[in-house]
Amino acid sequence: MKFLILSTQYGAWCELEYGSCVAREIAEILKELGHHVRIVMKPKPEDANKAINEFAPDVVWFVGHGNTFITTLERLTHWIVDKTHCGGREDKNLNILKGKIANALSCLTAACLGKILTKYYGCNYYLGYEKEFWFLWCGCAGPDGFGCACGRWNPLPGAVRDFVNRFAVICMHESNLYFLVGLALGFTPEQAHGYSLKRFDQWIKYWENFKFKTGVERYVAALTLRLLKIDRDIQRLCKNGEYVKPEEPPTDPPEITEYAAVQVLSEPSGANIYVNGELQGTTPITLKLKAGEYTIRCELSGYKPVERKIRVKEARTYIIKFVLKEEEISPVKMMAIPLTLVGLGCIMAMLKRLSR
DSSP: OEEEEEEOOOSSSSTTHHHHHHHHHHHHHHHHTTOEEEEEESOOHHHHHHHHHHHOOSEEEEEOOEETTEEEOGGGOEEEEOSTTTOOSSOBSTTTTTTOEEEEEOTTTTTTHHHHHHHHSOOSEEEEESSOOOOOOOOOOOTTSOOTGGGOSOSSTTTSOHHHHHHHHHHHHHHHHHHHHHHHTTOOHHHHHHHHHHHHHHHHHHHHTOOOSSHHHHHHHHHHHHHHHHHHHHEEEEETTEEEOOOOOSSOOOOOOSSEEEEEEEESSOOEEEETTEEEEESSEEEEEOSEEEEEEEEOTTBOOEEEEEEEOTTOEEEEEEEOOBOOOOHHHHHHHHHHHHHHHHHHHHHHHHHO
């Protein structure tokens, strides 16, 4: 599949960077799973339209401010607007998502716009929110280019651990973006929606069982949990002008851990996975690894073993997939089969003679 990510940074401030920086990380998972990905930075409507027309993506992800009739891109510029059915001031770019699956991290657009785009303007599926989307926001990037988006800078040093800050900032956005991961794994849009909701559920469980060390961490966890529950309940998948129910995905998302969580998949499944030479289990498997470089080897009887080196960071999620190829049977091995049968026939004949 081909995925287009419209990586918007500025709304009124840099609040749109929060979802976009998570999307850029998810893009690495999509690439790892063998898909084509294009990222457009700070897109204006004309940039988005050009990328869609040239790249011809199957899936388009974007973040912007929205309403029931509109979604915006960089600097609050109007991108898709519906006047005829949803009450906007004009009709604009309504056909741009024709034949696409859209994943919109924008408030209110699933309430009307998503339904209209899928009913009248050829959008295949539209995942969005029917009410206001909530998330933790703690300012723009500093002069060094690092800010609170994606938890790259801790605004409360000493009171909150870095990985806690990161998890609190990214989890609402990441849960939405697991819709893309589900599609990349070959799920139907309905299953991918279920996969996204399962990620919400994993984060909710994580924060419900979170062991805080300071009073500030306690309040961060409580607030994060509250926002996750709000966002989970307002996510909707539109098709043919209606909301469609999520379906159970074939697999669950990787486990959430403050270590690096590396989910290893193989095709076919059931392969042995070795990390730096030590057997860890069989696929599918999620590994908990400290930051560093590792060699992961995948072995399955009858298939060529495959290995690769990966470098991981703590508090990050990775998904890697091995596609195994059957071992070629050499001519010597092929000859061994009939020769063995011939030899067995000779032995049987000798035994008959001796028994007479």
